[in-house]
Amino acid sequence: MEFKEWGQKILDFIFNPIEKDAFINILEGSVRSGKTVGMIPKWIDYIMSGPPGLLIMTGVSKDTIYDNVLDDLFDTLGEDSYTYNKQSGDLIVTWYDDDSNRHKRRIKVIGAKDEGSEKYLRGKTLAGAYCDEISLMPEKFFKQLLNRLSVRGAKLYGTTNPDSPFHYLYTEYITDEAKLKSGMVKVYHFELDDNPNLPEDYKENIRAAYKGMWYKRMILGLWVIAEGIIYDMFSDDLLFDDADNLFTLTKKSECRRYIACDYGTTNPMVFLDIYDDGETIFVVNEYYYDSKKEQEQKSDEQYADDFKAFVGEEYPDFVVIDPSAASFKVVLRGRGFRIKDADNSVNDGIRNVAMLMSLRKLRVHKRCANFIREGHSYAWDEKAAQHGEEKPIKIYDHAMDAIRYFVKTILPKWRFQQ
Structure with missing residues (x-):
């Protein structure tokens, strides 16, 4: 060295x-x-x-x-x-x-x-x-x-x-x-x-x-409490739609595709359709099924049917999924999808997502209404912070978990050292 x-x-x-x-x-x-x-x-x-x-x-x-x-x-x-x-x-x-x-x-x-x-x-x-x-x-x-x-x-x-x-x-x-x-x-x-x-x-x-x-x-090296909105840098200028001509067919052909999944049965099931061009990641679509709201639970096989319809004919490079979703991983593998267990390091993952947002390297399609809603409301648990524990409030966090899984698992460290 x-x-x-x-x-x-x-x-x-x-x-x-x-x-x-x-x-x-x-x-x-x-x-x-x-x-x-x-x-x-x-x-x-x-x-x-x-x-x-x-x-x-x-x-x-x-x-x-x-x-x-x-x-x-x-x-x-x-x-x-x-x-x-x-x-x-x-x-x-x-x-x-x-x-x-x-x-x-x-x-x-x-x-x-x-x-x-x-x-x-x-x-x-x-x-x-x-x-x-x-x-x-x-x-x-x-x-x-x-x-x-x-x-x-x-x-x-x-x-x-x-x-x-x-x-x-x-x-x-x-x-x-x-x-x-x-x-x-x-x-x-x-x-x-x-x-x-x-x-x-x-x-x-x-x-x-x-x-x-x-x-x-x-940057300042201060020991400060985590409080308030987690992604306070998540703003409307990170959003795009088809009229913006930001994510074109040419851009799509230059990207690798991933699906990030936060598994839920009583909690919402979330799939995020993500494209990565090596510099910026684009969340172009979402699947969000809340069984409590719909008053009907789905089986793993039913979710796999929904997953296949969501993905279409172009299979992703990998499906990044919550490592605890053992049964659903078996079903997806049986359907021919390549699975990668997510790195569930919560605070490191949150920090990396926040960096991408700050650098404008994470863009979200305006159709992803649940992602946008959660991004604006995802907050630290201030009561836990008072006891020295740092964690998000476990509500409206399912799309946020999915994007964190992808970022922490797939993106190399140099992407956060710009």
């Missing part, structure tokens, strides 16, 4: 001697501010000179750790300096000292997607930890990890973007004056301008990608 210019703030962190680092070291702040890149040389230093013993690298999943951290770490180390088993998460880093003596360090890479992930830490005695996206880790997992750092001199290094001001990480560690004054915790705050490698036009583009609460968090 080729490192470019470094900002003074990250240099202060990198060159602070490991023995002078805190027990918990947190790099937090805006996106693209250099937190993760700056953590790599610090972590390599810790691998080579930290106290002996097992190390842990953790994040939401092993895949996200690989994408966010390991890929760059391996480029920096060089292919002869490590072995990694992606399935088991076993990583061995090797190096030679000045006297040509060979050393190696064992590192375990584990995911922390829910409270149950805490079981992967049980029985382990750890000499250090690297935590990617700490705010996405369950509280029980994080505190168990701290308990396991029992080797003398063990330290934790982690990165995070801001979250709710009621989040345990913020209230118990980042702003806890006693822990900060004692030296148990050290916090480094970063903003876009702390990364000297970002051109001004890029910073302008990324600032334009966020609005409202997301702008305060991801």
Whole structure:
């Protein structure tokens, strides 16, 4: 990996001697501010000179750790300096000292997607930890990890973007004056301008990608509460109809087609017909059946008939569907459709949809009345936020779930780094 210019703030962190680092070291702040890149040389230093013993690298999943951290770490180390088993998460880093003596360090890479992930830490005695996206880790997992750092001199290094001001990480560690004054915790705050490698036009583009609460968090690096309308950037200028000549037959031929599905029996069943030209996604039609309103439930076979009629003769590349819809997936596969289980990461998915709307990369046909209605009314659960839990109100959210499934599952990360 080729490192470019470094900002003074990250240099202060990198060159602070490991023995002078805190027990918990947190790099937090805006996106693209250099937190993760700056953590790599610090972590390599810790691998080579930290106290002996097992190390842990953790994040939401092993895949996200690989994408966010390991890929760059391996480029920096060089292919002869490590072995990694992606399935088991076993990583061995090797190096030679000045006297040509060979050393190696064992590192375990584990995911922390829910409270149950805490079981992967049980029985382990750890000499250090690297935590990617700490705010996405369950509280029980994080505190168990701290308990396991029992080797003398063990330290934790982690990165995070801001979250709710009621989040345990913020209230118990980042702003806890006693822990900060004692030296148990050290916090480094970063903003876009702390990364000297970002051109001004890029910073302008990324600032334009966020609005409202997301702008305060991801650009200003503030820990603010999620409240009010979620997609406050969803406006009429994102809508189109046939008269706009925006989505023509020529445009359609250049796109890949997907159907996003939010499965419902007593709740509404939603299909969204989505075309993607590699830059913008177009929601061109919707199916929305509310059994409560219609006072008649449908079977999976009946829904599959409706699905086939909705799709027509041109089959989509994939049907992206709620992973819990097991029975309906079986029926659709039997009809010849290719199924992809949706990534149901709620807040990440919401943020990605919001970015597309802010960038005007998500356009919706005016015939999609239910999508438009939900887009304007989809709101955060403010009572849950007061208890540190961030989630949408579970009402009028079915088209919003479907578009979130598609965006989080299909679109690559670079589509959100414009």
